[in-house]
Amino acid sequence: MAYNVLVTGAAGFLGSHLCNKLLKASCNVTAIDNLNNFIYSSSIKYKRLKHILNLNTDDLEKGNVIPANNIEFHKLDIDDAPAIRAMIIDGDFDCVIHLAGFSNSSISKQSSYAFLKNNVVGFFNIIDAIKEIEEERRPNVILCSDPRIKNYLNFLVNGYEEEFKENKLNIYVATKLMEKVLANSYAETEGIKVSVLNIYSVYGSFDRPDMVVSSIFDSILNSQALHLDHYHRGYDLLYIDDFVDIVSKIAISNINSQVENLKEYDIGSSRVIDINSLAKVINSIVAGDDLNQIEKEIVYKDEFNFKANLDKVKQDYGFEQKVSLVNGLQDYFNWLLKFKRDN
Numbered sequence: 490m491a492y493n494v495l496v497t498g499a500a501g502f503l504g505s506h507l508c509n510k511l512l513k514a515s516c517n518v519t520a521i522d523n524l525n526n527f528i529y530s531s532s533i534k535y536k537r538l539k540h541i542l543n544l545n546t547d548d549l550e551k552g553n554v555i556p557a558n559n560i561e562f563h564k565l566d567i568d569d570a571p572a573i574r575a576m577i578i579d580g581d582f583d584c585v586i587h588l589a590g591f592s593n594s595s596i597s598k599q600s601s602y603a604f605l606k607n608n609v610v611g612f613f614n615i616i617d618a619i620k621e622i623e624e625e626r627r628p629n630v631i632l633c634s635d636p637r638i639k640n641y642l643n644f645l646v647n648g649y650e651e652e653f654k655e656n657k658l659n660i661y662v663a664t665k666l667m668e669k670v671l672a673n674s675y676a677e678t679e680g681i682k683v684s685v686l687n688i689y690s691v692y693g694s695f696d697r698p699d700m701v702v703s704s705i706f707d708s709i710l711n712s713q714a715l716h717l718d719h720y721h722r723g724y725d726l727l728y729i730d731d732f733v734d735i736v737s738k739i740a741i742s743n744i745n746s747q748v749e750n751l752k753e754y755d756i757g758s759s760r761v762i763d764i765n766s767l768a769k770v771i772n773s774i775v776a777g778d779d780l781n782q783i784e785k786e787i788v789y790k791d792e793f794n795f796k797a798n799l800d801k802v803k804q805d806y807g808f809e810q811k812v813s814l815v816n817g818l819q820d821y822f823n824w825l826l827k828f829k830r831d832n
Contacts, residue, residue, distance in 0.1 A: 491559075492744050495519045495582045495628070497567055497615070498589030500534035502697050503633070503688070503732065505541045507586065508560065510733035512542075514741060517559050519580060521589070523566040524549075527603065528593050529698050536832075537695050538562065567611035577618040582628040583744045586736070587615060590668075592635070593699065597661035608664035609671070616675045616683075629682045629743045631736070632672050635665045636687040636755060636797070673751060682748045684739060689757030689797050692817065693729025694824040701764070702726070702818070705771045706825060720764045725757040725796045727810065728817030732756065735808045742806060757797025758810055760789045770815065774822050784815045 494511050498504040499520030508518050520542070524531050538544040538555070544562055548555045553564040567573055567589050577585070590608045591597070597604045612632070619627055641658055658666070669685060676683040692702035701720050708715050735756060762770070766788060773783045802808040812820070 491515050491517050492583040493517045493581055495580060495585045497521050497587050500524055500537055501588060502695055503691060504588045505537035506729050507733050507736055509541050510737045512559055514737055520560060520562045521565045524564055528591060528596060567614055568606050570614045573614045574618040578621055584629045584740045586631045586740060587612060588633045592661060594659045594661045597659055601660045604660055604664045609667045612668045613671055616671060619681055620675060620679045627681060629748055631740055632683060632685050633688050634669055634685050636689055637662050638666050638669060639687055676751050682750055684743060685753040687755045689725040689727060691727050691729055691732045693821055705768050709772055709775050715768055717764050717768060723761040723763045723790055723795060724767060725761050726814055727758045728812040731810050731812055738806055754802040755797035755799060759797045759799045761796045763790050771818060774818050780815050780819060
């Protein structure tokens with residue numbers, strides 16, 4: 490049976506790859522994105538639509554829709570309440586996967602209203618429209634969230650420590666916290682089936698240029714100085730193939746079964762590498778060093794208290810990481826060289 494899935498943020502790094510995975514799983518995909526250049530250039534979003542989803546972006550010169558086999562892309566802003574409401578109520582979706590939103594802590598300080606409007610009001614428009622659908626026809630909702638919310642709430646309970654200053658409640662994290670509160674409210678008061686996924690650091694082809702892996706590769710390949718103090722001290726990194734495998738599995742499994750409401754899962758590798766070690770590994774891959782030797786020399790850290798707890802997602806969905814960090818980084822590097830050569 491072909492399921493109907495709505496994916497928001499479909500031209501983003503995670504969204505485009507997830508749409509591709511859902512198509513391979515024989516789903517019918519409605520993909521929406523406003524193709525903004527607010528955080529980074531929209532040109533890479535058009536490239537994702539073209540190269541990952543095989544969509545003819547020239548169609549957007551004629552209108553805001555790109556029709557294709559089993560996928561229909563809409564250039565649409567989630568803060569357009571009437572349009573979102575009509576799409577969701579009339580769409581007959583089995584699942585809504587919400588990935589759209591602004592995510593940059595630094596920019597959120599100067600653009601707090603834009604983050605509030607996009608992250609909070611945008612998600613409200615989606616889940617409030619789902620409320621209007623008859624209960625037996627309502628789609629399940631997968632809310633892709635930020636694990637910093639979980640960590641921040643832990644620090645509120647356990648006390649703030651200076652060594653974990655990266656977990657301050659900045660505007661971006663505040664909007665994601667409000668988004669999660671909305672999900673909980675509609676789940677409890679309206680019975681909407683919501684699963685929350687805390688997404689750690691995912692990397693792979695067509696990654697965002699401001700993300701840690703792509704930034705370090707770019708600096709090394711362009712012989713630029715690495716300013717590692719600009720990054721977090723440690724990262725729980727997951728390759729994009731493992732990400733789309735588990736999220737698509739959760740989405741399809743939830744359609745096929747009675748979902749326990751408000752289940753929350755961490756999506757990551759549960760292994761943290763510090764920023765200096767990550768830069769060293771990437772530098773070794775660029776230099777063509779032996780992958781087995783690189784793997785042996787990696788020392789993962791636990792003291793950052795920022796890694797995914799995979800117990801629940803393994804128990805409920807059998808999640809298993811298939812791509813090691815070194816192999817994932819090598820695959821990313823191979824893609825990067827080929828894409829630069831061909832484009």
